[in-house]
Amino acid sequence: AEPGPGAVHVPDWLAPARQRALVEACRAWARPPAGLRTVHLPGGGTMTARQVCLGWHWYPYGYARTAVDGDGAPVKPMPAWLADLGRTAVRAAFPDGGTAAYGVGGTAHDDGAPTPAYDIALINFYGADARMGMHRDSDEQSTAPVVSLSLGDTCVFRFGTTESRGRPYTDIELRSGDLMVFGGPSRLAYHGVPKVYADTAPPGLGLAGRLNITLRVSGLGG
């Protein structure tokens, strides 16, 4: 299903065993040093979803190699297997190879050059009361698609336009195991998470709450 041009939703993409393995990996990454942290916004607010970063540390609004707004430790490396999962996800979302459909090619990549390696994972943990306001992700110096993997509780994902954080938007329920890929004209669209449905995670996953893993290309080099 395609909620907008370049935005592809693949429900149930991750098999249950894969979901369990990813939850386990997130638990390890959440431990210090450079583990789970609260993100403080420049306006004085705090994000209700807490975050762990791999590869590059995201802070509002930039990237660093150390947890500059956490414990200051060097950020954990981006595992090669997770970078590969990003590339596999883009191929799954744009099965034609993506040159026309903004996946491996498209817009700024329309020279047909392959998507550079995924070198950032941002992992957001949502308790039952966590939300994410409408925003754009524009801190990456790359037009490569963003890959999103959902684990645990079901949420409402709100997908808007490139022009403003207001209407019109499309609300989509994201469930444990779902893949979404945002490329081409959707790469800079406003989006947010207005609602998490408590206690909706698959039994057996061993997760209370929701995890979202986004895979990104920094375009920052080295």
Ligand code: MD3
């Ligand atoms: C569309 N995360 O980490 S995932 C974020 O569920 C973020 O945690 C939400 O928004 C979450 O920045 C939404 C879907 C998503 C992620 C990144 C995007 C949609 C996107 C980047 C560009 C366009």
Ligand code: FE
């Ligand atoms: Fe985002």
